Amino acid sequence: MTDSTPELLSPAGNWDCARAAVAAGADAIFFGLPAFNARLRADNFSNDDLPELMEFLHKHGVKGFVTMNTLIFTSELKAAEAQLHRVAEAGVDALIIQDLGLAKMAREIAPDVELHASTQMTITSPEGLQFVESLFPLERAVLARELSVKEISRFEDARSQTITPLEVFVHGALCVAYSGQCLTSESLGQRSANRGECAQACRMPYELVVDGKTQDMEEVRYLLSPQDLAAVDIIPDLVRAGVKSFKIEGRLKSPEYVAAVTRVYRKALDDAMAQRDSTVTAADRYSLEMTFSRGLTSGWLAGTDHPYLTHGRFGKKRGPLLGTITHCGGTWIELDAPLAELDPPLKAGDGVVFDAGENRDLEQGARIWKIEGKRIVFHRTYSGINFERIRPGNTLYKTSDPSLESEIRKFWQNAKLTPKKTPLHVKVTGQPGAPLVISSGHASCSSESPLQPASKHPLGTETLTKQLSRLGDTRYELASLDNQLEGDCHIAISALNRLRRELIAQLDSDLAPQERPITTTEVRLDDLLPQPSTIADSASSSPRLSVLCRTLEQVDAALAEQIHVIYCDFEDPRRYKEAVAAVRSSAAPSSTVHLATPRILKPGETGYLKLIERAEPDGLLLRNLASLQYYKDRSDLVKTADFSLNIANPITASLLKEAATLDTLTVSYDLNISQVLDLLSQAPTDWFELTLHQHMPLFHMEHCVFCTFMSEGTSYKDCGRPCEEHVVHLRDRVGQLHRLHADVGCRNTLFNGKAQTGARFHDALRKTGLKKFRVELLDEDAATTRLTLSSYQALLDGTASANELLDEVAALEKLGVTEGTLA
Template sequence: MLSLSMQRDHIVTQRNEPKAVQIGKVPEILAPAGGRAQFFAALNAGADAVYLGLKEFNARGRAENFSIEDLEELVPLAKDQGMKVLVTLNILLKDIEFDRLIERLSQLQWVGIHAVIIQDLGVARIVRDYFPSLRMHASTQMAVHNVHGVRQAKAMGFQRVVVARELTIQELKLIHKELAETPVEIEAFCHGSLCYSYSGLCFFSGAEDARSGNRGECAYTCRKPYKILNEPGHGFLFSMKDLNSNQDLERLVEAQVDTLKIEGRKKDAQYVATVVGMYRKRLNEIFGRNTAPQDRSYMRDFKKDMAFSFHRDTTSFFMNGRYHENVIDLSNPTHRGLEVGKVSQVKGRQVVFDTMEPIERFDGLRIDPVAATFHAKPQHGSQVQGHMGEATRKYENKICQFSVRDMYINGKKAPRGQKRQRLTISLPDEVPLPKVGDPIFKTRSNELKRVTEALAKPREARLMALKEIDLDIFADSHDGETTLRFKAHLRGQELATHQFSWPAERPKKAATLEDDLKRSLSLFGDFNLHANLSVEGDLNWFLPRSQVKRLKQDLGTVIQKGIETYTRRSIQGGRLAMSRQRSSLPPALDESYTVKIDRMEYMDFLVQYKLDTGFSPAEIIFEPKRAFLSGKPQDLMKELWLKAQHLGTTLRLAIPTVLRAWDEAVVKRYVSAYWELGGRAFDLGNVGAKSALQAWGYETSDMVSDFTLYSLNTAAVEELGALGLKRVCLSVEDDETSIMTKLQSWPEIGVQAEVILYKDTPLFIAEACSLTALHHGCPTAKVCGYRTLEVENDEGEQFLIAHESCKSIVYGKQAYSISHYRERLQAAGVGCFRIDFLTRPYDQKGFTNVLNSCLTGSKVADSHAANYSRELL
């Protein structure tokens, strides 16, 4: 095994290379750390920062993760090497979990971490109000995808926003330009696995088996194979290629991105070291110097190393433009490696091939079938190659992959083979036999493993876990005494004050009082004041050594008491915030209904329903979608407005959950037309929607939320109330116990609770397009016709992929419905119910049947209740 010092022989500083043109500031490299090995791999490979999760409250619950005690050990080591540590709290929480969260926050504020990464608006509220020393970063799980979302996150106290992976470089540049006067840091993903759906807007895992991706329990349903039912085809329809922006890094630098984020808290140390090394090397080339903190970088052929670290085929995603390339891999959902040859002979359970790369014992190999599979019209004509069984075997890893044990050259056993040598390798009994001509891939490198083990080796030296606080000192003299006034604080939050005096005495040497104090107090007890100690005032006085010991004892006692008081106050304040001014909602004596639609003909259905039954909803929410509308927005909105008046109901306009640059102009025209008619009521689906309305010049106090502005806990309800919303829609992922807990301690702030009785849960909301993958490139709207694909997985579950103006919405064959629980919800205090008809096409009969079931409190036929009657994990 190579030692770390041997690896350091390969370190390059590049100080003697020609300096490149400076095109902007050097962005940070933020690396994932799912465990200790990954932490040290990131540290030694040159990362500026790592992000990691605690044993709870993070979106990678199945990673190794870290305890508070781990952080007390590792954060000082990181800081000593100039590396920051960020902690992920990036899931949605239930009310019953806040006690534990508050306890963890009280510990985190003293560990010295750089920031916490947050998705839940309720968590953000508690951190901002009661743990203000903790810097907040908005997680990509918040689905911030435009300048409006960034601006709103900044207003809510976030100092950095991790933007959606789907953003183009042009959009990133626009965000930087628009927010130049109100700076907020922008963090963008540069590498790693991609979700088919916008992060934070995936409900597939939660709806299917209660394992919510918003709660760190993703079941990776996007990696499964699916068969297309309404036309030829099958494959991994939602399995994204991996993001690799290495070749586009200069453009990200030009976009003034502050931080480059690497995905992968479930990846191993080899992956972390390789990806950090690859991006550090590229930054060094761009800037013509070593950009790593404390020159922590090393040199290898990272492109080749990447082939031996878990990754799928790669894509630049939308960085260079929407649908610039095919971003879905229909054929392969997992790591393939570097092709090293083709099977030339199969002899019993041995394969013979000529290797194009060195092979040694314990390297990993994979042999794939030669046939291309899992495609459809028009890419491969009417003959669809392969079958679902092959796809299932790939998904379950029932393929010919193994670690090399026995290898022969010219009939003799050998520990390694070189390029262009003919090798004979024995296959394990459990793997299927390949065929002549099948390609062979090297998936793991034993040599790279040794390098990584050296890089990831934990440091033996342990540094003391210190509380980093700020200390301001003011010195003056009066009546023959020198007096020091101390103020200790934690990132601006006052901890303690103290006053210390001794007989005044002028110094006999050149040393000043400032030097004496900084030398004596920069480090004592478990306080680290080295970089945070300021001394002002009359400093021409002498501090006798005899006074130093007493000063440190007195000051240490005062600061320790201040820390204990501050911690206790933070905990008590946070817990009180979760219980004050709350009580059970009284039973709702009357119910009101909101109907949400996205097609004009549904208004006619409602008019007919009123003629037949006398019923009309209290509100109609209309979400404009180009895929379903034709005509001028002014004409369409006027028609909707008149029909709403005829029904005697309020017309509310929805700002869509996803509002990209190409969507904004269209939605803005509908808002303008609605406003001219006197409309002032809006339904918000994203944290940036309110900011968008303000930017367009529309100020209103009549705002409600859709369920994608999550209110899984009452702290989030309060935060939405503070944003001016008068009604919040509870999540379709939530379970009955969690909902009833909220209703029994509902904030007394005038915010109503709304529950969705019926909806097609958008299992995926995506910019990625399966039709583009099937056609091997965007076929254009004339060819694809925005048609809906009907698909089925191996378990026989059926789903639909709707294409709405180049957005993909995946929903189940069965809709979500809890209409038969309506009376129970009314008894718990819910008086407002939503019936949602988005995405799925309805005829008059189907529309009427859903309304009948919801209004009578009966179960909608052929529907499911998702997690309502089971526990949301």
């Protein structure tokens, strides 16, 4: 595969998946080790497996990429450093990395290993990629899965600013939240998605509560569970858009899934590169659906169509829809679709599930016992079905096809994995009276006897090719022959064969195994760490309370409380001018106003940043890589990096502070109190601000619940904007209400209904020298805002204890208070 040839990248959670991927035609696989990977529930490879795995892959011409795509905490940097050495020594081809600090370490410590920016780095625009490229060179950028083909092509249009080859997911499960921006598992259960511990809260049922009233949604309960991605028909468009690598999701899947999906996309990618009509068959599509799907869609690649992506009827695996039950009795059912017309045919042993629109944890499924004419018959005892619950009108899905699974299993298990041959380019020279010389690269062999003049059959290209291509079980195959013989020459075939063997022996000698040099540098972890604060630094100045407001009413209340730093995060940034004017004209002359950028900026959306500039704030709350790039030279503005930039260790902190000329860094919301204290002990504490009080942003999504379930539209163009007219909450399985907001880009954020407070940890934080603390408001009115701010100000001033504050805040918060991620 040349640099210009697109790459097919397959997942592997274990040895069987790796073999299946190689058998099915993958150009590379990606896999995790026991630590620092975003699929800790996958089998994963052990550190001891690594050398053997890489030898196996390289023997078959396949690359191996290790995922280190989690945030790295301060206490883990030493272990991460050791893993970087380990993967380099094993010959790993690339590292897929989320954490910017870890990426910096990898570039400095193991420069010979390619560096791929994970999709969890949340690269959504050329400007964001440009900023990462300013930090360190990349060999690959894995783009966010929420981008359309049209938006991906904007990266290719921006090649004068960016140079990194692009990778795009083309098949598999979709996260409803932007990767790297989901705090749901962390907030609700201390299982961070940024640490490989996602609890899949998006796949759970929710109720829609509009203006305080629970909506009757009938069978629609899975409001945040997208269908799976299948871009098999969009591969040619992605090739034209400049995509380098085509990635299949599925490190938690079976080898049969890996084999089936890889071989279909191998075919689709080969078709696209040959510019021929697709050879993907109906049977291929069936295999994609049967090996695993929750329903297959083109995701966001074809553009925005919210109901198409997330219909809300189920969150579990579904295969093809077989039909609707028209009659049933005893142990049999009949469908509205003729069984004889089903392709592939339904047969005994196939698995099905009955969809009665009920709780999916209660739905029934079984294997077919036999087919009798129009009837599908189940075993009365062994099926486990309660036949009294089966009704006409229920739909039937096919969930399992044992014969297909057997065929795929035989395919990858019995595949003859032929080692990749090294292409041999041979040059032949000589003339009568001189020796015959054959050479390839630096290897060269000469015949013992000179060439003789040919009387009848001169030595020609055909004979040379026939004899020199007889390479048998060697690692070589003849790729080209340059015949430069002069005159009509003759030599015995046995002598020619002897020369071929000598040339191969010489080439093998040049490639004799030697101890592999360690491709790491002398750079050590300590060389990359910033200088922490001194005791004298920590003792100076008083603490400062800032507040994030989402309404003008909250801004006025914050001004009344004399809050010095007021962040504004409005759904409509056109109202930022009003907020700036309110602060400037207030009776609180020391108050300053800082405007928040959107969490996500897609190609062509930097206009929002220009709108913020025109409001002329005192400072900025920067939430994405593109905004860091856009404002990095604005030294006249106070710049704060927000939590969404995932600052979890001192190397990331130092890197961002310097590259984006930042004044303040918000501590990552993934850190608990001990991890926060570790971070503050290893970097200057005056760099940081910590959010003491907030409603944790759980999901941040391109998916719009308002459009999908409260309108007849498909996008902001025709939805009628119900988000502007209604207050919406989602109720989870335990009865907790969570507030839903839309932002200027129509992206939705679901906020934890319970407020999180770090009041109990305030004293420990102050002892580190930390001085900047934030309160983030959600939907509080003016009175609640003032009481909340005055309570936290009293805590910081030392006039109230943590217990007193907790009592006051608990009384103000309608849905309760938690210590959440900090605990």
